Amino acid sequence: MYEPLTEQKAIALAVRLGLFGEDALLSSEEIGDGNLNLVFRIVNERTNDSIIIKQALPYAKVVGESWPLTLKRATIESQALRTFASYVPHYVPKVYYSDETLAITVMEDLSHLHIARRGLIEGKTFPRLSEHIGEFVAKTAFYTSDFGMNQQQKKKLVQQFTNPELCKITEDLVFTDPFFDHDTNNFEAELRADVEQLWQDDVLQRETAKLKRLFLTKADVLLHGDLHTGSIFASDEETKVIDPEFAFYGPIGFDLGQFFANLLLNALSRHERDREPLFAHIENTWDVFTRTFAELWRESNEPYARTCGVLDDIIGDALVEAIGFAGCEVIRRTIGLAHVADLDELPLERRLHAKRHALRLGRELIVQRNTLTIKDLKHLVQQTVHVNS
Ligand SMILES: Nc1ncnc2c1ncn2[C@@H]1O[C@H](COP(=O)(O)OP(=O)(O)O)[C@@H](O)[C@H]1O
Numbered sequence: 001m002y003e004p005l006t007e008q009k010a011i012a013l014a015v016r017l018g019l020f021g022e023d024a025l026l027s028s029e030e031i032g033d034g035n036l037n038l039v040f041r042i043v044n045e046r047t048n049d050s051i052i053i054k055q056a057l058p059y060a061k062v063v064g065e066s067w068p069l070t071l072k073r074a075t076i077e078s079q080a081l082r083t084f085a086s087y088v089p090h091y092v093p094k095v096y097y098s099d100e101t102l103a104i105t106v107m108e109d110l111s112h113l114h115i116a117r118r119g120l121i122e123g124k125t126f127p128r129l130s131e132h133i134g135e136f137v138a139k140t141a142f143y144t145s146d147f148g149m150n151q152q153q154k155k156k157l158v159q160q161f162t163n164p165e166l167c168k169i170t171e172d173l174v175f176t177d178p179f180f181d182h183d184t185n186n187f188e189a190e191l192r193a194d195v196e197q198l199w200q201d202d203v204l205q206r207e208t209a210k211l212k213r214l215f216l217t218k219a220d221v222l223l224h225g226d227l228h229t230g231s232i233f234a235s236d237e238e239t240k241v242i243d244p245e246f247a248f249y250g251p252i253g254f255d256l257g258q259f260f261a262n263l264l265l266n267a268l269s270r271h272e273r274d275r276e277p278l279f280a281h282i283e284n285t286w287d288v289f290t291r292t293f294a295e296l297w298r299e300s301n302e303p304y305a306r307t308c309g310v311l312d313d314i315i316g317d318a319l320v321e322a323i324g325f326a327g328c329e330v331i332r333r334t335i336g337l338a339h340v341a342d343l344d345e346l347p348l349e350r351r352l353h354a355k356r357h358a359l360r361l362g363r364e365l366i367v368q369r370n371t372l373t374i375k376d377l378k379h380l381v382q383q384t385v386h387v388n389s
């Protein structure tokens with residue numbers, strides 16, 4: 001039977017599963033700071049060995065029981081971690097155990113690393129973050145695509161990772177609600193005029209509709225589905241991606257777009273002189289992604305993989321998508337239901353300035369996505385900073 005764990009019940013579960021030695025002295029702490037789930041850290045105080053037990057609640061934690069949410073997301077998460085581990089084991093936590101009924105994933109404790117969002121807010125640079133995320137996205141995308149795996153097998157994976165309830169959250173919170181006067185939106189009263197301008201922007205809405213349609217229909221690759229900087233643990237040497245409960249088959253540019261957007265949001269939270277490391281990470285992620293994907297492409301059994309221009313078309317589409325999806329993420333993290341600490345922790349005047357900037361940047365990313373290069377993102381940030389402010 002499903003029941004939500006408490007700190008004590010999490011210890012009892014760890015003992016029942018035999019995850020520690022018999023003489024272990026266990027302590028437990030609920031450390032979840034995300035929007036949806038419980039996360040318990042269990043430590044053997046005698047040896048300092050530790051594990052993480054993550055449990056889905058039957059509702060969205062950030063809203064409460066009025067927003068019921070499938071427990072199946074825990075199974076999607078553990079299966080996605082295992083699938084990613086078969087391609088990039090060094091970039092995901094080890095999964096020790098999972099249970100569909102209890103909606104739990106027991107995994108490696110990564111507490112020696114920093115959540116990338118918090119580290120970036122504190123000014124850390126994580127020099128290898130972009131190299132690692134570029135490789136993570138390229139390998140998981142290629143090996144789960146029709147170019148990197150048996151195409152019949154891929155159709156089975158598409159079924160396995162059909163994730164309608166979690167996709168619906170993204171369809172609503174990323175692609176729809178922020179672009180209309182919807183009651184999930186949440187923004188400072190001082191931003192109302194800027195937001196109302198956005199709601200009346202027909203060009204923006206038409207382009208966002210195209211991006212939403214891609215998200216709804218384009219089953220390219222197995223995505224993480226929520227690859228923001230709060231879903232990444234990092235240090236100077238290591239990077240680990242967590243929390244793939246939104247995993248599903250979607251457009252190749254989506255994970256890159258989420259990642260770029262959250263780097264851009266952190267850049268906007270900083271003084272102009274301190275933004276360069278974020279732009280460098282964006283450009284390097286893209287370089288590593290394209291180089292790695294192109295190398296893997298040579299392994300493809302698809303006859304069209306050897307047709308001149310096909311790889312360029314895929315990479316070109318990925319960039320246009322990534323820039324457009326980044327624009328949607330920038331806007332929703334500014335005025336939608338789920339914000340980012342990078343902006344929300346700024347003092348009011350700086351916050352309002354950064355959020356107005358984010359709204360303009362998000363719009364231009366969406367509307368101009370077909371003509372921008374990766375290097376243009378930095379210039380776009382510079383161009384959109386002072387307009388009308
Ligand atoms: N494997 C892990 N090791 C250490 N801490 C973790 C691990 N997984 C999650 N956490 C902690 O729990 C927090 C919430 O986890 P997350 O998977 O993002 O939950 P949610 O799905 O609710 O967003 C993370 O920010 C991190 O502090």
Ligand SMILES: CSC[C@H]1O[C@H](OP(=O)(O)O)[C@H](O)[C@@H]1O
Binds near residue numbers: 169170173243
């Ligand atoms: C009501 S869910 C809002 C938001 O939360 C998810 O993020 P996370 O679980 O990492 O905190 C996801 O981004 C959803 O859009």
